[in-house]
Amino acid sequence: VNDPDAELWVVVYAIPAVLALLVGFNPLITGNFIWKSVSAMHIIFCVVWAASLAYYLLLHAQQNILHEEEGRELSGLVIITAWMCLCHSSSKNPVGGRIQLAIAIVITLFPFISWVYIYINKEMRSSWPTHCKTVI
Incomplete structure (x- = not known):
């Protein structure tokens, strides 16, 4: 409701979600040319966009x-x-290794841990915008 570019984010998150789902069904698909190409293009797109956002910030x-x-x-x-x-x-x-598993666990848990930290931190929560104070 309050995000003017929500449709864009649906696409940005949908592409890696579909690619990861395909990996879940068939781990060997990561060797497929089409999968690798789409994945590489999306990685490049995200890195360029992240760099521009970091510069803006x-x-x-x-x-x-x-x-x-x-x-x-x-x-x-x-x-x-x-x-x-x-x-x-x-x-x-x-098949993966311990390092890849550890990285996957950290990536998976990061949003939850950061949300809990922000939610528990009263100083940080007090400066939230009004529309965020009614969230869970």
Whole structure:
């Protein structure tokens, strides 16, 4: 409701979600040319967009980056990029290893841990915009 570019984010998150779902069904698909190409293009797109958001935040951030819309978007792009890089590199070793598993767990838990931290931190919560104070 309060996000003017919500449709764009549906596409940005849908592409890696579909690619990851395909990996879940068939881990060897990461060796497929089409899968690798779409994944690589999406990674490049996310890295360029994340760099532009980071530059914008460097110049214009007025408070904690998680309070800025661009900061939350940047966090999402970093998570997408890390996850897609993890999937992209799994074509070399589809079974995976301990390091890849640890990275996957950290990427998966990061949004939940950061949300709990922000929700528990009263100082950070007090400076939320009005529309965020009615969230769970």
